Amino acid sequence: MASPEIEALTQALARLPGLGPRSARRAVLHLLKKREAALTPLLHALERVNERLTSCSTCGNVDTTDPCAVCADPRRDTRMLCVVEEVADLWALDRSRLFPGRYHVLGGRLSALEGVRPEDLSIDALVSRVAAGGIDEVVLATNATLEGQTTAHYVADRLEALPVRLTQLAHGVPVGGELDYLDEGTLAQALRARRPVA
Amino acid sequence: MASPEIEALTQALARLPGLGPRSARRAVLHLLKKREAALTPLLHALERVNERLTSCSTCGNVDTTDPCAVCADPRRDTRMLCVVEEVADLWALDRSRLFPGRYHVLGGRLSALEGVRPEDLSIDALVSRVAAGGIDEVVLATNATLEGQTTAHYVADRLEALPVRLTQLAHGVPVGGELDYLDEGTLAQALRARRPVA
Structure with a gap:
C-alpha cells in the first residue's frame, strides 16, 4: 500500500x-x-x-535541436540519403556508424490493413528534398517486411524520374526482420552489399 | 548520434x-x-x-508521507508487527494483503562478509518500539537466506525479554529465496503457517 x-x-x-x-x-x-x-x-x-524535445524539420528525427544532431553534423555526406520507416530505424542504423550520409524518416509504412496511405507518410517531403538537388544516392532502408518492401517500391516509383541513384539494403537483412532488432554486423553487411533498385 | x-x-x-x-x-x-x-x-x-519523498520515522518504509501510508492507516492492527529486511520486502508482503498489522524495516541483514553489524540496522529502534508496549506479536519475516535467518535469531534474542509472542514465517518460503521474488500464494501459505521461534 x-x-x-x-x-x-x-x-x-x-x-x-x-x-x-x-x-x-x-x-x-x-x-x-x-x-x-x-x-x-x-x-x-x-x-x-x-x-x-522537437522533431527535425529536415529529416523527421526526434531530437532536442532542429535541425537534429545528424542533419547539423558538418561531417555528414550530404550527397547520400537513407530513407527509413521510423526514428527507431534511424537510430539503429546510425549506431552502426557505417552510413556516412543523412536520413529521411517516413514516419511509418504503407499498410492497407492499417489504412496508412502515401499521404500519411513523409513521402512528398522526401520527393521535394531529393528534387531540390545535391543528392546523388538514395538508400531505401525500409524494413524487410511485406509492408516495408511495398513502401520501398512506392518510394522508388516516386523518385524514379529524379536524377539520383536508388539503392536498397542487401538481403543481409533477414526476411521478416525489423532493423531495430538486428545486430550491427548484419546491418553492416546489408549496407555494404546495397544494390540498385531493379 | x-x-x-x-x-x-x-x-x-x-x-x-x-x-x-x-x-x-x-x-x-x-x-x-x-x-x-x-x-x-x-x-x-x-x-x-x-x-x-521521505522515510517513515516509525517503520522505515519509503513513502511520500511521514508516517507512511501503512503506519497512518487506522484499519491496521497495531498489536501485530512484521519485521522485514528491506522496503522491497515490506511492499512484497503488503501486496499480498494478508498481514493485517504494521511493519518494521531493518534496512538490511547482518553480514560478516559485508561488515553489516547490528548497530547498522534499525534494531534498537525496533526494541524501543516493542518495549513501548501495545504490541502482542512480532513476526520475523527476514529472507530465508543464511544471513536473513542469522538476523532473525539476533532480533529474537534482543526481543526475548519483552512480553511479545515471537513468530516467524513458515517454511513455505523456499530456502535461499527472497521475499520480493515470491508469488502471493507462497507468501500466503508462509504467513498462515507462521510458528513460534524455537
Missing part, C-alpha cells in the same frame, strides 16, 4: 516497453532508495529532454 | 534494474514519440515523488 504518488510513478514506468508491473515496482524502489544517484539524474534528464 | 540530453536520459534509464542499454533506448524512443501519453506523465510522477 504505497501512496498515490508512488503508485502513479509505478504505473508510468510500467507502461514503458520492456517493463511490466513487477519490474516497474523494482525500478521505483531503486529510484526511491538511490535518490541522489538514480532519481535526481533521471528527473533532470527527463526535464531537459521535455523542455527541448 | 542523439543529442547529449537524449543520451543522458538513455543512460539514466539504463541504470534502472531490469533495463539495459538496448531496452533503455527503446524506452526513450517510446517517451519521445508519445510525449503527452508517456513522457509528461512520467516526468510529473517523478517530480511529485521527488518533492515529497
